[in-house]
Amino acid sequence: MIIDSLVVAEKDSVARAIAKYLAQGSITTRKVYGIKTYWFIRDNRQWVSVGLKGHIMDVDFPEELNKWHSVEPSKLFDVEPILVIREDTISYVRALSHLGAVTSTVYLALDADSEGEAIAYEAMLIVKNVNPRAVFKRVLFSAVTRSDIIEAFNSPTNLNPGLAKRVFTRMILDLTLGAVFTRALTLSVEKADRNALAKGSFLSYGPCQTPVLNLVVQRALERENFKPEKYYTLHIMVDANGVRITLNHEGTFKDKQEAEKALSLVRSKSKARVIIANYREDSVEPPAPLDTIELERRASRFLNIRPKAALDIAEELYRHGYISYPRTETTIYPPTLSLRQVLLELARGEHSDYVKTLLGMSIRPTRGDSNDGAHPPIYPTRGATRQEILRYFKNERYWKIYDLVVRHFLATLSPPARVERQKIVVDVSGHRFSADGLKIIDRGYLIIYPFESPSEKVLPRVKIGDELSIVKAWIEERETEPPPYLSESELLRLMKRYGIGTDATMQDHIHTNVIRGYFKIRNRQCIPTPLGKAVINVLSKTGNELIDPLFRSRMEKALMEITNGSLRPDDVLFTFKNEARKIYEKFINRQGEVAMELIKALRNSLNKTNRGTGGKAS
DNA sequence: GCAAGGTC
Incomplete structure (x- = not known):
């Protein structure tokens, strides 16, 4: 067997698409060590395309350093983790070796991002090992379409080692910091009380998970330390040509007597004079x-479906051909995607009437501001009815997520809604009262996307100078309210802002904290447990670096310098390990105190939940 | 028994 060109893609769907676009003639599917491969002829030569399952290698410490009890955690700072083959990818390694051994050229067609570059490097290592003479070429495409793929294979480039090195350095730092502090936290408790942690449980630290926990804990503390304060609001009801409107005093009163003084002044008047009357048309995009x-x-806000569940469901919908690839940071439709074609497909589905009206209009899609260069935004790829989805997946939530994707797609092609924003301000002896209203003139995209519908409140027409009679005036006593716990939706927004995790992993970092017993989610709110608070508290005794929400982005920034060429991997490893080493020293110096606090929190959690906590190893 | 990142 001789192969001219071997194509390695990041996933099966891409490998299959590449074969389809490059093949001159038919494609034969063969399993090699259980892995699907696609065989075809191009320019009279034999080509084979294979898709991986993401990374095939991982970093790990050498065996003897993985004995938690006999190795002082700080030892891990002194060694470099090694690249190992992942247990679950052995058949991919076998297939790559088998095919690579008889191939002259290897096309590394991994995704066009830094992870893709690292996976390309891993694939190259495997093939080089069995075939030192193989030639490696890197192909980069921004969408899996015929024109992009052919263009990419016509202009191959070389592997970018700077990008790959950055990824491996990140992997090493994550593992080292994670392992050192996970072991330090766990061992400090185990040494003080060997029964404090349930069997198989441990207390973890991670450069993403722990800053996320910190965000949740800080908000909870703000809420718990909140002291409610009384304040007073003043209102009047006026008659505007037979319609009664309530207006609120601009500014509230801390002091009850002042509010009452204003009230009696207002009550002594019978008219309120209009000083502002705005009726402004506006569009809602x-x-x-x-x-x-x-x-x-x-999914969390509109449907009350947790982020992790939403992504899992989206993944399934993608695998069965209902929606496009769900892990993307792109918010601009690529010019190669025919929106009209998607609409025609959706005309077979649940919202066919709406789709047909859209098809009769000129389409101008909305446009976001990011493009990850690898995947298009999420859009439906098959039109389906509710009944069809329910029959297939037998679960209402699949329909809800599919329907959200469809409606969102249709919304992006729909006209904006038109509203009238209304504002009336009146004056009563120098006191200003105002009311805001909103009238929907044309629902536009809200017809198909009701989730964002503003509530309508229509004010009557008045003009500046109108004298409106005051029907009544009154005071309300209120209390300032504590901030709510962080919602999952807000947490995701904060993670994005602070640069914690990637689109594909953010929900994992939330999930990890839940599994570890650090916080719970009730009614979409993130509520920390005593254990979660204790972990943040003990780590904060060493300074705030490790738990700072900006820690991850600081790390990413330094890692970026490797790609620029201004820093070497060793420089970045040295800087962060050194910093972590100092923090570790502080931690060890207060170990007794730390252990006491963690054990107390563990017992507290145990009593509350009446079962082992600290998280089971998954 | 550690992390975070790919992918299923």
Whole structure:
């Protein structure tokens, strides 16, 4: 067997698409060590295309350093983790070796991002090992379409080692910091009380998970330390040509007597004079095309479906051909995507009437501001009815997520809604009272996307100078309210702002904290447990660096310098390990105190939940 | 028994 060219893609669907676009003639599918491969002829030569399952290698410490009890955690700072083959990818390694051994050219067709570059490097290592003479070429495409793929294979480039090195350095730092502090937290408790942690449980630290926990804990503390204060609001009801409107005093009163003084002044008057009467037409634009984070946030807000569940469901819908690839940071439809074609497909589905009206109009899609260069925004790829989805997946939530993707897609092609924003301000002896109203003139995209419908409140028409009779005036006593716990939707927004995690992993970092017993989610709110608060508190005794929400972005920034060429991987490793080493020293110096606090929190959690906590290893 | 990042 001789192969001229071997194509390695990041996933099966891409490998299959590449074969389809490059093949001159038919494609034969063969399993090699259980892995699907696609065989075809191009320019009279034999080509084979294979898709991986993401990374095939991982970093790990050498065996002897993985004995938690006999190795002082700080030892891990002194060694470099090694690249190992992942247990679950052995058949991919076998297939790559088998095919690579008889191939002259290897096309590394991994995604066009830094992870893709690292996976390309891993694939190259595997093939080089069995075939030192193989030639490696890197192909980069921004969408899996015929024109992009052919263009990419006509102009191959070389692997970018700077990008790959950055990824491996990140992997090493994440593992080292994670392992050192996970072991330090766990061992400090185990040494003080060997029964404090349930069997198989441990207390974890991670450069993403722990800053996320910190965000949740800080908000909870703000809420718990909140002291409610009384304040007073003043209102009047006026008659405007037979319509009664309530207006609120601009500014509230801390002091009850002052509010009463204002009230008696207002009550002594019978008229309120209009000083502002605005009726302004405005448009409400439909949302930008959907990326992963927005899908998760909207699923949580509109449908009460947790981010992790939303992504899992989206993944299934994608695998069965109902929606496009759900892990994307792109919010601009690529010019190669025929929106009209998608509409024609959707005409077979649940919202066919709406789709048909859209088809009769000129389409101008909304446009966001990001493009990850690898995947388009999430859009439906098959029109389906509710009944069809329910029959297939037997679960209402699949329909809800599918329907959200369809409606969102249709919204991005729909006209904006038109509203009238209304504002009336009146004056009563120097006191200003105002009322805001909103009238929907044309629902536009809200017809198909009711989730964002503003509530309508229509004010009557008045003009500046009108004298409106005051019907009544009154005071309300209120209390300032504590901020709510962070919602999952807000947490995702904060993670994005602070640069914690990626589109594909943000929901994982939330999930990890839940599994570890650090916080719970009730009614879409993130509520920390005593254990979660204790972990943040003990780590904060070493300074705030490790738990700072900006820690991750500081790390990413330094790692970026490797790609620029201004720093070497060793420089970045040295800087962060050194910083972590100092923090570790502080931690060890207060170990006794730390252990006491964690054990107390563990017992507290145990009593509350009446079962082991600290999280089971998954 | 550690992390975070791909992918299913």
